[in-house]
Amino acid sequence: MPETGTVENLILGGGEPGKYIAWELAAQGGRCVVVERALIGGSCPNIACLPSKNVIHSAKVADLLHHAAAYGLPTEPAATDMEGVRERKRAMVEGMVEIHRKKFAADGIEFLLGEGRFVAPRTVEVSLAAGGTRRIVAERIFLNLGTHAALPDVPGLADAALLTAVEVLELDRLPEHLIVLGGGYVGAEFAQAFRRFGSRVTVIEYGPQLIAREDPDVAEAVRAIFAEDGIDVILGAATKAVSGRSGDRVRLQIETPHGERTLEGSDLLVAAGRTPNTHVIGLELAGIECDARGYITVNERLETTAPGIWATGECAGSPQFTHAAFDDFRIVRDNLAGGERTTRGRLVPYCMFVDPELGRVGLSETEARSQNIDVRVVSSPMGSVLRARTLGETRGFMKALLDAHSDRILGFTMLGPNAGEVIAVVQTAMLAGLPFTGLRDAIFTHPTMAEGLNVLFANAPAPRRQGEKS
Template sequence: MPSTENVDILVIGSGEAGKYLAWTMAGEGRRTAVVERSLIGGSCPNIACLPSKNIIHSAKVRWFATRAAEFGVEAESVATDMTGVQARKRAMVDGLRQLHLDRYRASGAELIMGGARFVGERTVDVELVDGGTRRISGERVFLNLGTHASMPDVPGLAAARPMTHIELLDLDRLPEHLIVIGGGYIGLELAQAMRRFGAKVTVVDHGPQLARSEDADVGAAILELFRDEGITVQLGAEVRSVEGASGDRVRVVTGSRGGDVVEGTDLLVATGRTPNTSGIGLELAGVTLTESGYIAVDEHLATTAANVWAMGECAGSPQFTHASFDDFRIVYDNVSGGSSTTRDRLLAYCMYTDPELARVGLTESEARRRGVRYRLLSMPMAAVLRTRTLSEPRGFMKMLIAADSDDILGFTVFGAEASEPMAVVQTAMVGRLPYPELRRTVFVHPTMSEGLTFLLRNTPTAPTG
């Protein structure tokens, strides 16, 4: 049995929250160790957020090339070279990994590559990647375990060896016909990218609309976009079974009686996430899980075990890197004598289809579900002059105003560069700025944020909800 090494700060997982906590604590002179099983810096710089946006941008470049004549540009070839696409992405990922390694060295935090399993309170055994075992105990322990792609229990699905986003983002070839199971953020972003590279794409989802957590008008707008770009969409399609092998030939059987069949060459499963909390001895550490397998935390992100905190997706936080970074802020403040909580924090969302979907605060459907009465401001993106300069007029923006005050309740944009005006409105909401005050802002012309000038000049509709 290895002897126990004692550290002040023990972080399991080097994702967004974990790495910033480690760098900050080590920089303050605390002996800090981070255990990471494979991805230095977590999933975001390696296999998720940044690689996917890198690939999506390459797809947009090809999409622009196919429209070159529209912009007065002559282009002889718009063929996709997936090896070149991957080379660009991998160069970015390699650079990001080096940045992380440099940051670890500069901070003094020790990065330990291996798999951790709890053997008692705040104590883990680490099976090192290079061989051997270390036992480490932390005065304070922070769990940043992340999630992985869920695999539905569908007959034949596992045997077909489908891709998750990880494999698709590392593909050196272009699928002939990609079938995407799942109409959420990941599935939609990657479906459009593969279509723009030149693949035939079919999206299969069991829900009544794409992006089911969004308002119906948003789902309808994305559906129209996909159909305009030649993506086949099947809604209300429950997957009954899968036959064949992804990468060769695959058949997806759908319908209440299994009467519909989609045939393709490759299969991507994008149906949600599962927390990485099983099989690592959390019960031996006194850490309780929720019924869905996430780590149970309070509003300060403290677990049921003394001096143990959980951050990021494993703690049930929204599955976005910016939410994980805010978890770091909350936990660091609490262990430093503050009292930050997750209550009432205003998190924004962005889906990087083209055009983007960005929103903050309440949607209309959420407001109705909660019984919140609201007034509505809405406007087509074509009214924003910036879209005319880009030849990207598709979409709309809408703002929810409280029925009995001028408070901004929520904002949704589906349009080019949607994240730009969304950030403006988020800032106004954080500052509790009534919408007439935001109307006085003199926005630069021509920007997407200037669209707020024209949106806010309208008269809100009568109260709804």
Template sequence: MVDRENAFHLNAYKESGAELIMGSGHFVAPRTIEVALNDAGVRLLSGEQVVVNVGSHAAMPDIAGLAAARPISHIEALELDNLPPHLIVFGGGYTGIEMAQAYRRFGSRVTIIEPGRQLMGREDADVAGETQSILADEGVDVVLNAEPLSVRGVSGDAVAVTIRTGGSEGMVEGSDLLVATGRLANTADIGAREAGIALDARGFIRVNTRLETSAAGVWAIGECAGSPQFTHVSVDDFRIVRDNMAGGNRSTDDRIIPHVMFTDPPLARVGLSEQEARRRGIAARVATLPTRNVLRTEATDETRGFVKVLVSADDDSILGFTMIGSEAGEVMARCRPRCWPGCLT
């Protein structure tokens, strides 16, 4: 599958007539990039417009002994050729939960360590609670409000994680350690200062709503620009930059981003969550429907979860849609509501 995807993109470059240069590059001056070519040699490139799309990598928290323990990220988790007897997962976000459920179903014992008060901190409490209940029923242990203090051992052999919960310390012992605590932009070595590109405190490129950086003629898209970390968002970033380069005035302000967590059952959401609406001071009505009340689920016996719709208190426009349940992503994609501030799909 990966080979087919690579071939597709390489062929697209070839057919477009664009020159594709394979190598490692960094800015040496404004809109000027030095590239160490993969097949030897160096090239100096400059242009009137430059788009930076260098992506991100898994973050490694500053925890005593963690780096020495050689933990895996989601990348290595997809490449393991052995089954961890007990996988410890740092982080209860989308990636951590997806990996936790998958390895539990493969047969591993799994423990999630989450520093926050709930899984998936960006989601509503009822959504996080339902997800935790599904994981618990499958035998995944979840430890909330747990601050990792130190790590001993080596992942793949034996690891012991000391955590603090509720003022007391404890230890979680396992065989493998997966870190899923977020991502950092790949901007450390791109020569941002030489290019006049400002970064924020976390190393992400500062952009305005048009995706322009602080350097004239330089744009940034995707995860390195702090955009939501979904492939379809990066594609939309491209559309915004393309149109703005052509004289348009596209913005990231008015887009509504659907997303799915690929668990079983999946979680799908588009628009505002209930907590986001409350934080923005937007008055809303909330309607929920247990998935088991949908007759089709009685036939498929996939009754876990619920549907939740956020409706404006001023009119009947839909502010947000969330679903945990079978085919949630497909249900979201088929929505055709009248909504705020534009069509959800």
């Protein structure tokens, strides 16, 4: 049996909230042990947000070269060097990992690479990557376990040497025909990127539209952009069986609204959601409960059902964005210091990094209807934004939801260049309780994308009287 040691703070998982909790507590003079399975700094700088956006930007450059003649700069056709794309990504990741190594070397932090699992309440046994085991009893434990790619239960899929969002970032060759199973954010981003690199791309989506959580008009606009880009999208398609191996030749038997068909490709990327990393680590031995999907049960303060143990990030069911996970850290940090912060009512924006970008904050029309919230809707095409015209990128639109009877902004969606930056402007107004007229009448720099908010809100319909129907 390994020797048992005690520590004040144990952080299981060194991703976004976990690493910040460790750094904060160590700076306050606390003693911390951080157990990380493999990725120094967590998934975001290693295999998720940052490297994927790095590769997507390379694809943007490829697209600009492809359309260079339209900008008065004719060039010879250029082939994609996927080894070069990968090396650019790797160089960024290596730099980020080194930054994290230095920060984890701070006084008060012991960083362990290894697999941790509970063997008793507030007791974790760590199988070290370098060999051997450690058993640690902690006064306080902070869980930041993350998620991994979900694999649909499809015959033959597990044996198809499939790609997930992790493996696709390491490709040193260009797939001849990339089949993407799943039309959500991850699937859509990689589908467009590899199409721009030169692959033939087919997206198979089980539901009736792409990006299921968005309004139908938004999803349809993205589908139309994909069609212009030469991406084949098959909606309402159930995958019945998979044969062959990704990287060589793979076949999918799918059932569509128009009948069954066989789809052949060279590579298969599965982007069908996420599953929490909460199984087989002994949570039940620590008195930590999970819901039916495996996410750790927490209250609004991110406290688990076991005293002295918190869960943060995706494993706790928080929105699956790094910025939401960082706010989880802030909630835990402030409450440890005597605060009263909770997850209740958080206004969490997000952006899908297709081109043009899709960003949203607050309610969608679909959500407003499902919650019986009476709203006014105002929209404006990106062609009405002069900055978009200077760029020659006028695909997409802006859309805002306003309270039916007041000037309060309830939601904002943008499909257009720099949407991720523009939604921050609207989010700030919403957080401050600023009426939409404040954005309508603001003097924004000309010509910028934010200036489009003047145009959008200038067309807002008048508030309805109480009891008046839309």
